[in-house]
Amino acid sequence: MSAFSAVKILPSPPITARSTPKPSFPFVFSSPSSPTAGGIHRPAAAPLSSSPRPLRAVSSHVLSNEQRVASHSHQDEAEVTREEALDLYEDMVLGRSFEDMCAQMYYRGKMFGFVHLYNGQEAVSTGFIRLLQPGDSVVSTYRDHVHALSKGVPARAVMAELFGRTTGCCRGQGGSMHMFSAPHNLIGGFAFIGEGIPVATGVAFSSRYRHEVLEEASPSGGLDVTVAFFGDGTCNNGQFFECLNMAQLWKLPIVFVVENNLWAIGMSHLRATSDPVIWKKGPAFGMPGVHVDGMDVLKVRAVAKEAIERARRGEGPTLVECETYRFRGHSLADPDELRNPDEKAHYAARDPILALKKHIIEHDLANESDLKGIEKKIDDVIEDAVEFADASPLPPRSQLLENVFADPKGFGIGPDGKYRCEDPKFTEGTAQV
Numbered sequence: 337m338s339a340f341s342a343v344k345i346l347p348s349p350p351i352t353a354r355s356t357p358k359p360s361f362p363f364v365f366s367s368p369s370s371p372t373a374g375g376i377h378r379p380a381a382a383p384l385s386s387s388p389r390p391l392r393a394v395s396s397h398v399l400s401n402e403q404r405v406a407s408h409s410h411q412d413e414a415e416v417t418r419e420e421a422l423d424l425y426e427d428m429v430l431g432r433s434f435e436d437m438c439a440q441m442y443y444r445g446k447m448f449g450f451v452h453l454y455n456g457q458e459a460v461s462t463g464f465i466r467l468l469q470p471g472d473s474v475v476s477t478y479r480d481h482v483h484a485l486s487k488g489v490p491a492r493a494v495m496a497e498l499f500g501r502t503t504g505c506c507r508g509q510g511g512s513m514h515m516f517s518a519p520h521n522l523i524g525g526f527a528f529i530g531e532g533i534p535v536a537t538g539v540a541f542s543s544r545y546r547h548e549v550l551e552e553a554s555p556s557g558g559l560d561v562t563v564a565f566f567g568d569g570t571c572n573n574g575q576f577f578e579c580l581n582m583a584q585l586w587k588l589p590i591v592f593v594v595e596n597n598l599w600a601i602g603m604s605h606l607r608a609t610s611d612p613v614i615w616k617k618g619p620a621f622g623m624p625g626v627h628v629d630g631m632d633v634l635k636v637r638a639v640a641k642e643a644i645e646r647a648r649r650g651e652g653p654t655l656v657e658c659e660t661y662r663f664r665g666h667s668l669a670d671p672d673e674l675r676n677p678d679e680k681a682h683y684a685a686r687d688p689i690l691a692l693k694k695h696i697i698e699h700d701l702a703n704e705s706d707l708k709g710i711e712k713k714i715d716d717v718i719e720d721a722v723e724f725a726d727a728s729p730l731p732p733r734s735q736l737l738e739n740v741f742a743d744p745k746g747f748g749i750g751p752d753g754k755y756r757c758e759d760p761k762f763t764e765g766t767a768q769v
């Protein structure tokens with residue numbers, strides 16, 4: 337049974353209705369007359385919207401009929417074209433198949449350390465990330481492979497990273513929990529829970545700073561948006577609250593996406609937090625909070641669209657709680673014996689990929705054979721990624737200490753009184769540091 341009970345309505349707090357005017361962005365000091373910043377001519381940034389609109393997308397299945405009528409028509413929002421539906425399907429199948437292959441490769445000893453899979457949660461990654469522009473950023477957690485794939489990091493680069501090879505997106509130095517790709521604006525991959533939230537807030541700050549202070553224009557026509565993903569357990573961490581406050585104070589273009597899969601390793605969400613309704617914590621800081629069925633990619637997408645658009649227009653952050661479920665243990669080292677089989681069966685029956693497939697067929701957006709074609713294409717992509725990773729070289733030992741400190745003098749002074757990094761063995765990777 338769902339852990340969420342009866343009332344989940346959401347929320348459109350009138351976020352502008354403050355009696356005392358708040359200082360807006362704290363660093364708006366650009367020259368009034370000149371379109372240059374730092375001596376460089378830049379196209380003037382488009383003005384941001386001054387009239388925030390309330391967020392209307394809601395989790396329609398939990399609303400009463402009356403509320404449903406009064407709120408946004410979910411049906412209108414969930415409509416997708418054939419092209420969009422197939423893109424969503426392909427991305428979700430890619431995520432699922434990639435993770436299934438990871439499990440195989442992990443048990444064959446091809447990857448090391450902890451590996452956390454995303455099976456079951458695909459609708460969240462796909463629903464949000466496929467709406468983003470290339471200049472938008474994604475900040476993930478240790479459950480990051482699928483966020484990377486949705487953002488366009490090639491399957492080859494993600495698999496090779498998992499195999500610890502030089503062709504991986506972090507040259508094999510990051511591994512499963514530290515996916516990063518500057519060209520794709522995938523800002524990590526973080527092993528500590530909550531660690532990504534302040535980083536995401538900083539990325540959103542820089543977007544606003546570039547727009548308003550440096551007067552840089554983004555091809556998106558508004559602010560570049562950051563989407564920060566994290567789990568239910570992480571919402572008990574102080575950084576979450578600090579960043580909600582800061583993001584709302586400065587109206588940062590960020591969407592905080594909680595992937596509430598009801599568990600933090602073996603700790604039930606309901607036992608770990610004083611108020612388990614996470615979306616309510618948004619309005620507490622003055623931003624909209626939204627709950628959505630995270631097993632339904634079309635509902636997630638509808639909510640994501642509004643939240644991303646309002647962030648892009650400069651109307652500030654949104655907190656979105658997606659009710660979802662992981663279909664495997666916490667990590668591949670977890671035998672998954674703690675969760676109740678009935679609960680697992682309940683969510684297995686709501687598999688987001690099967691649900692989308694049903695929608696596509698029922699709405700004549702494509703037929704079985706079109707979808708089979710996509711599945712076959714993805715099988716080939718995954719096979720290719722494994723072959724590529726397996727054939728790729730391991731990093732040289734000399735790479736071991738690269739990019740660990742911005743300044744290698746950070747390794748300190750050795751017993752001979754010289755910086756350790758000056759020892760030739762340092763770059764050979766054989767120095768005793």
Ligand SMILES: Cc1ncc(C[n+]2csc(CCOP(=O)(O)OP(=O)(O)O)c2C)c(N)n1
Nearest residue numbers: 479527528529567568569570597599600601
């Ligand atoms: C700062 C910190 N404390 C503790 C841990 C150990 N830890 C790893 S995963 C996890 C649970 C996180 O659960 P949740 O946020 O719900 O994410 P999920 O794994 O369900 O995606 C914890 C406590 C950690 N990685 N970092």
Ligand SMILES: [Mg+2]
Nearest residue numbers: 567568599600
């Ligand atoms: Mg969780």
